[in-house]
């Protein structure tokens with residue numbers, strides 16, 4: 001049958017290695033699921049679907065397990081039925097998979113049914129990736145508590161920065177019509193440990209909080225609940241005015257507070273495990289507490305108070321910037337650090353990975369490590385707004401890992417961003433990480449097939465950020481395409497090269513925000529007529545006859561000062577600052593001598609060319625897989641890579657020809673001349 005990518009990494013095609021197939025069939029002869037609940041039923045269904053497919057035979061479901069049985073049940077249930085091996089260590093969170101050597105049973109157990117579901121998916125992954133399942137002893141616990149997708153989906157199904165069709169949520173037919181796709185969405189998320197989803201855009205429409213829409217939200221919550229996924233909503237701060245008919249949304253006003261309290265009560269009556277609100281306030285024109293002379297903390301706390309009786313949380317975004325400011329970089333830090341310690345216990349502040357906006361490479365946001373008394377949540381962007389959107393192949397795990405591994409030095413060396421996010425650096429029990437969804441109603445969910453890898457990698461890293469990009473790529477390829485080593489090795493090379501490629505052909509050496517205004521797709525480094533100065537590329541690259549780059553050191557805006565001294569030292573000197581961040585922090589002369597020995601101008605030419613060449617190499621590698629991959633998916637990716645190559649050349653030519661009007665320097669010898 002035609003491969004359309006719908007099944008994602010959960011294809012469960014039969015094991016194409018006969019020896020392995022027979023050995024799995026020997027180890028697994030039956031399934032036993034202890035106890036009944038919607039989640040345990042999901043466990044049973046998934047094990048049946050997965051094992052019947054992979055082992056290409058009907059595996060019996062039994063109520064009386066003999067040997068060689070997959071047994072799934074809570075610690076409690078298995079203790080009662082004496083199926084838990086003596087001395088088994090069940091982790092507080094997460095799961096244990098252990099082989100009972102006496103009878104060959106494989107036991108998946110945990111304290112909660114949802115954690116068992118994660119264990120079941122883990123076992124299926126082992127089989128899909130052709131690993132041994134003899135003598136297992138796996139304990140796996142999530143490092144971060146809230147692992148959320150953020151949909152930027154509008155109620156009319158337009159997805160802001162979405163490149164995979166329209167929203168998968170069909171608000172029109174909900175709550176009466178339940179698309180199967182909602183269940184498959186839940187399965188895919190649960191398979192990588194994602195446990196929450198914000199259904200609607202942060203540029204929110206208050207309508208989602210009206211009674212009829214809450215019915216629709218409740219219907220989705222019912223589908224997602226068995227898979228351990230809680231539903232959250234983006235709440236529009238001015239909702240009390242728009243749908244509550246109040247005159248104000250002032251967070252300190254009594255009727256406003258009462259309105260949100262009543263709204264929270266109404267929501268929890270319909271959705272007892274509702275997650276909470278995500279709020280974009282006083283950002284890009286969205287309403288917020290500052291409109292009433294109140295602070296972000298006043299606003300967040302008011303909503304947090306309304307939700308706390310029901311166990312809900314508020315996720316308050318720190319994505320703020322001011323067109324008047326001389327450096328957008330500094331704004332979030334300036335507004336939020338004074339509020340540290342002023343937020344309620346059930347508030348998290350959600351910070352984008354970098355100080356500007358999801359660029360191909362950004363230094364980590366200086367807020368990480370600067371708000372010790374507030375749990376900070378990471379916001380990554382899976383949808384590739386500035387990374388070639390649904391058209392370019394860019395594997396984002398290396399980007400995520402680069403940020404998580406960055407050292408804030410907030411409590412001395414090894415105070416990584418990851419330790420801020422998982423709560424361990426400052427001992428917070430609440431912790432969270434969010435990925436702006438790249439999902440839409442396209443048959444393959446993400447438009448570009450390789451967008452699936454970013455969804456997958458996000459979930460895997462949210463569960464365990466110590467996994468390597470390479471390991472995650474390997475298992476994704478094995479499940480999505482094949483275990484054939486030729487396929488795995490080549491696709492892995494393509495994926496692992498892709499992030500640096502996009503940096504090089506779009507914004508090398510620390511350039512940023514030089515894309516076309518509005519659509520954010522192609523290059524447009526010249527001045528535009530943007531309605532705000534901070535949407536104009538020249539604000540960021542500052543190219544002139546002398547040189548290029550944004551001086552953020554003491555001689556410039558001194559944004560650098562927002563970091564700890566040890567971090568400042570890494571970047572402060574243009575001669576020692578790593579090339580990757582040079583133009584983020586320095587305005588340097590076109591003649592500046594780079595670490596390679598080249599002048600800055602020649603290095604810029606070199607990097608743009610390197611980006612183009614890498615895409616060429618990616619194309620070439622893909623071509624060689626023609627006979628190893630189904631024709632449908634092969635051809636799709638082939639066509640997209642060709643566009644990516646053209647686009648890379650477009651970026652190179654446009655940027656270099658434009659910057660050359662300032663540098664007035666010739667292209668290096670042997671250089672393919674842009675035209």
Ligand code: GCW
Pocket residue numbers: 152160161202203280284319357358385
């Ligand atoms: O990156 C910008 C995007 C907007 C987005 C905003 C945000 C949802 O261009 O489309 O709005 O960030 O993150 O709030």
